[in-house]
Amino acid sequence: QGSELAGWAMGRWTYEGIDLNHNFADLNTALWDAEDNDLVPHEFPNHYIPIPEYYTFANATVAPETRAVIAWMQRYPFVLSANLHGGELVVTYPFDMTRTYWKAQELTPTPDDGVFRWLATVYATANLAMASGERRRCHYDDFTRFGNIINGANWHTVPGSMNDFSYLHTNCFEITVELSCDKFPHASELPQEWENNRESLLLFMEQVHRGIKGVVRDSDTEQGIPNAIISVDGINHDVRT
Numbered sequence: 001q002g003s004e005l006a007g008w009a010m011g012r013w014t015y016e017g018i019d020l021n022h023n024f025a026d027l028n029t030a031l032w033d034a035e036d037n038d039l040v041p042h043e044f045p046n047h048y049i050p051i052p053e054y055y056t057f058a059n060a061t062v063a064p065e066t067r068a069v070i071a072w073m074q075r076y077p078f079v080l081s082a083n084l085h086g087g088e089l090v091v092t093y094p095f096d097m098t099r100t101y102w103k104a105q106e107l108t109p110t111p112d113d114g115v116f117r118w119l120a121t122v123y124a125t126a127n128l129a130m131a132s133g134e135r136r137r138c139h140y141d142d143f144t145r146f147g148n149i150i151n152g153a154n155w156h157t158v159p160g161s162m163n164d165f166s167y168l169h170t171n172c173f174e175i176t177v178e179l180s181c182d183k184f185p186h187a188s189e190l191p192q193e194w195e196n197n198r199e200s201l202l203l204f205m206e207q208v209h210r211g212i213k214g215v216v217r218d219s220d221t222e223q224g225i226p227n228a229i230i231s232v233d234g235i236n237h238d239v240r241t
Helices: 028-036 064-075 113-126 162-169 187-209
Strands: 080-085 088-093 149-151 173-180 229-232 235-240
Touching: 028 162, 064 162, 080 162, 080 187, 088 113, 113 149, 113 173, 113 187, 162 173, 173 187
Parallel strands: 080 173, 088 149
Antiparallel strands: 088 173, 229 235
């Protein structure tokens, strides 16, 4: 329909009336409560946080699409992901939910903030629309002041986001890319949208080669050890093989 005929909410909710962007389990609150009570990581994990029981009930307001994505993420050990949105030109990174529950905006970085800022910057600097010298703000926020990246919670809080869920329930580091000021570009504009994002997508995927790689082995048998927990000094978020 194009932006002239479509309101911002068009397509936001499923047939069942669920906003998939807010439909994942809120693992942030449980983690932060445990941190406030000094339970992390000895009594409560700082990664692979289990899904709360209430979320698994048959009558829970969880879309079949969300359940399918969670099962997919549990089946494959993804390490890097991006989800694509429209209506703004910016790359956001976790946490998406404010730590102070009553605040609509609050800088809420993860323990891996440096990595997330790098991933967001890689995408934003290679995106033709974001990096353009003629870049103008889409609406009210001037994201060029921040290099076209922002901590999600510092923009607007999103409880139950896929980004936060990916980070807290799996090994996956995920960001959100707001692709265009126009949430509903016309078909004739799609080739340019592709050109704006092609190099960014490729560079982003290449970031899987950053960091430390290897195999954790048993020193006696030389066999690989699955689900070995790897801790890094100074980063209160472990990962698993």
